[in-house]
Amino acid sequence: MPRQRARLLRTVIVCVFLGLLIYLFWPGSKELPAQSAQPAAAAVLDFDSPDSTLVVVNKKRPVPADHAPQDLADAGGVPLRAEAAGAYRQMAAEAGAAGVPMSAVSGFRTGAEQDQLYVSYTENFGPEAADAISARPGYSEHQTGLAIDIANPDGTCALESCFAETLAGSWAAANAQHYGFIIRYPAGAEHITGYAHEPWHLRYVGTEHARTMHDAGTTLEEYLGLPAAPGY
Ligand SMILES: [Zn+2]
Structure with missing residues (x-):
């Protein structure tokens, strides 16, 4: 119907x-x-927070002037954040066991200490030279407690580019990634990182990221897709 x-x-x-x-x-x-x-992956990589082990500090990305990590520990006589300090102690011990003695020269620096360092470089060498060899206060990765300058205990090529060819320098370039460290300012990347080759300046990012960056031969800026920071 x-x-x-x-x-x-x-x-x-x-x-x-x-x-x-x-x-x-x-x-x-x-x-x-x-x-x-x-998106699951994007939320994981935190490169903004000064307390993140992936934080990016460069000439375009300062840290707050009064920032200081709360978990400092001993890394061969210099302070680093606990996780990075433990990784450094293990790295130095295993390098030593392999016949490569390694020492730590500089770790965490406060904003005030960086200020003193920069002022003394400026007074001694002029502002241009100071910018080339030192970070302005608030722009140093050392203030995060994740960066460490290493050396040969006998001082060979300390804080010089020839450090790359020394025992500790070449061992670090080949092995540091297994302990979570990268050579933060590699050769030929000054237009990206803002610094000439510093084979002694190691930056802790954790083993997973360090190995990936080492194998790909990329800087931290490139790895995280951040713009280059050649100058202030
Ligand atoms: Zn350094």
């Missing part, structure tokens, strides 16, 4: 419409797809 079919059709339409309304407005019914669409 046409009338009965029309009523049936109307009932079906009303049911479908009600079902649609319930689906759209039922609490929580749409939360699952929205949650699963969130």
Whole structure:
């Protein structure tokens, strides 16, 4: 019967419409797809927080002047954040066992200490030379407690580019990534990092990131897709 079919059709339409309304407005019914669409990887890499082991500090990215890590520990006579300090002690011990003695020259520096260092370089060598060999206060990676300057205990090529060819320098370039450290300012990357080759300046990022960066031969800026920081 046409009338009965029309009523049936109307009932079906009303049911479908009600079902649609319930689906759209039922609490929580749409939360699952929205949650699963969130990118998982992007949230993990925190390079902004000064307390993140992946924080990027360069001539474009300062740290707060009064920032100081709260978990400093001993790394061969200099202070580093606990996780980095433990990694350094293990690295130095295993380098020593392999016949490569290694010592630590400089670790965490406060903003005030960096200020003194920069002022003394400026007074002695002029502002241009000071910028080339030292970070301005607030722009030093050493203030994060994640950077360490290493040396040969006999002082061979200390804080000089020839350190790369010495025992400790060449061992660190080949092995530091296994302890979570990268050579932060590699040769030929001054246009990206803002610093000439510093084969003695190691930066802790954790073993996973350090190995990836070492194997790919990339700087920290490139690895995280950040813009180059050749100058202030
Ligand atoms: Zn350094």
